Amino acid sequence: AQKVTQAQTEISVVEKEDVTLDCVYETRDTTYYLFWYKQPPSGELVFLIRRNSFDEQNEISGRYSWNFQKSTSSFNFTITASQVVDSAVYFCALSEDWGSGGSYIPTFGRGTSLIVHP
Amino acid sequence: DADVTQTPRNRITKTGKRIMLECSQTKGHDRMYWYRQDPGLGLRLIYYSFDVKDINKGEISDGYSVSRQAQAKFSLSLESAIPNQTALYFCATSVYSGKETDTQYFGPGTRLTVL
Numbered sequence: 001a002q003k004v005t006q007a008q009t010e011i012s013v014v015e016k017e018d019v020t021l022d023c024v025y026e027t028r029d030t031t032y033y034l035f036w037y038k039q040p041p042s043g044e045l046v047f048l049i050r051r052n053s054f055d056e057q058n059e060i061s062g063r064y065s066w067n068f069q070k071s072t073s074s075f076n077f078t079i080t081a082s083q084v085v086d087s088a089v090y091f092c093a094l095s096e097d098w099g100s101g102g103s104y105i106p107t108f109g110r111g112t113s114l115i116v117h118p
Numbered sequence: 119d120a121d122v123t124q125t126p127r128n129r130i131t132k133t134g135k136r137i138m139l140e141c142s143q144t145k146g147h148d149r150m151y152w153y154r155q156d157p158g159l160g161l162r163l164i165y166y167s168f169d170v171k172d173i174n175k176g177e178i179s180d181g182y183s184v185s186r187q188a189q190a191k192f193s194l195s196l197e198s199a200i201p202n203q204t205a206l207y208f209c210a211t212s213v214y215s216g217k218e219t220d221t222q223y224f225g226p227g228t229r230l231t232v233l
Contacts, residue, residue: 043227050217105163110159
């Protein structure tokens with residue numbers, strides 16, 4: 001069965017610090033998708049990134065970067081030069097591929113609350 | 119306009135009352151989901167539907183029922199609300215093919231309080 005672990009319940013940093021949010025997953029499938037979502041204090045859930053299991057290239061989008069490592073079953077998220085607006089709960093999720101018999105329903109981690117102090 | 123909408127946004131009700139939460143989407147997605155969020159527990163799946171004729175239970179379906187009235191509409195009912203159903207409820211949609219496979223797009227959430 002698929003499982004997502006976000007061991008960091010809460011992280012507190014001061015503005016401009018870099019911060020990495022950890023995500024470790026478990027799956028027996030060879031084809032799967034990994035996701036990160038952001039939930040700001042206003043409560044909505046915002047999609048950030050989707051990664052296919054066959055694509056281990058790191059991705060950078062502005063101050064955000066994602067490090068996908070199949071060898072350690074991790075999909076970590078780094079925010080560079082954090083800002084107060086980055087304060088939110090961040091969720092990592094995993095879905096297994098329908099075509100290869102996976103559950104195809106995303107499983108979410110419990111989330112990491114990031115607090116960025118001015 | 120938002121692609122996924124939920125009504126109501128907030129609801130306070132009493133134990134034993136029947137409650138319906140509604141979700142509509144304009145994304146044209148076939149798949150729709152209902153989740154609840156409780157502090158520290160992340161998102162837990164209640165029900166999901168892959169098309170109008172397909173309804174499936176999630177991990178915490180007891181006490182809930184759903185109806186998929188059309189491709190764009192998926193409602194969640196609490197037949198007899200109880201206080202431990204107090205939570206934030208999210209509707210989500212997704213597609214099965216292409217670059218967006220399994221990416222979930224969420225509604226704004228419904229905050230339900232059962233007294």
